[in-house]
Amino acid sequence: MKSMILAILLIVAAMGAQAENFKLAFGEPLHSQRDELTVKGRMGWLIKQKLTFGEYRTAMVKRSAIRSWSTGTGFPGTIWVEHMEGRQSIHFSLVDSNNASDVIAVTNVKNNDLMIGSHPERIPGQLVSVFKYNEVQQNNLSVAIYTQRDETPWQLFLDNTGAQVRRKDEVGYVMRGDSYYTIVPIWKMEKKNGQLANIPFGSAGYEIKDTNGKSVAAVSLIDNGKVYLGNANADERFLMANVCAALLLQSDINNP
Structure with missing residues (x-):
């Protein structure tokens, strides 16, 4: 993924302008009303890593291989099946002045690692289309986001391969x-004059849309990254901050 982002930056330079003259292009209402938060702590030394953007910061970031399902190493029976031992994971907590989350992400997830069908935590029918091109790919990210203690987690799934080769379609969900x-995936860049330019291949970030197709948040993966949060209530903004943090940190799981 890092090599893909580097290639995108080289393409932007070849278009006759420096990368800072471009920004991600995304939909409304995020385009008109948003907070643009610069990310710090994503690149460089990962031991005792602290990720910050705006009022949000990680209180803890821990990378490890899943040895067994236990209270401290995973969330058994909630999202994933029981044979996830050995997968690489990242466990982090994101905090602001009023909230704290507990988040675990797992890489190289297959479709049959998720609970689909008659299980209470099954994937709803509206999102099954995300999987239709993903029968053989294993480069997927799965995340459980607890925004309050002991509540049902939000589930995040991302098809990393699809994000680069199937960029006009939905490649993930948060449910x-x-x-x-x-x-x-975001594959359009906006120039200072407002004109749009397409990235020839790959994607430079992600846009998160609600059930009505409205853009509520976005994250840039270029360099240290940027987080864009819409004008939502505090709970939704905190959830979106966690989603963006997981997407920013995921490349570090396979590249420690």
């Missing part, structure tokens, strides 16, 4: 019960 958001 809990009947509530869900979709994740869409």
Whole structure:
């Protein structure tokens, strides 16, 4: 993924302008009303890593291989099946002045690692289309986001391969019960004059949309990254901050 982002930056330079003259292009209402938060701590030394953007910061970031399902190493029976031992994971907590989360992400997830079908935590029918091109790919990210203690987690799934080769389609989701958001690759850049330029291949970030297709958040993966949060209530903004943090940190799981 890092090599893909580097290639994108080289393409932007070849278009006749420096990367700072471009920004991600995303939909409304995020385009008109947003907070643009610069990310610190994503690049460089990962021991005792602290990720910060705006009022949000990680209180803990821990990378490890899943040895067994236990209270401290995973969330058994909630999202994943029981044969996830040995997968690489990242466990982190994101905090602001009023909230703290507990988040675990697992890489190289297959479709059959997720609970689909008659299970209470099954994937809803509206999101099954995310999997239709993903039968053989294993480069997937799965995340459980607890925004309050002991509540049902939000589930995040991202098809990393699809994000680069199937960039015009939805490649992931964030869901809990009947509530869900979709994740869409960003492959358009906006110039200072407002004109749009397409990235020839790959994607430079992700846009998160609600059930009505409205853009509520976005994250840039270029360099240290940037987080864009819409004008939502505090709970939704905190959830979106966790989603963006997971997407920013995921490349570090396979590249410690």
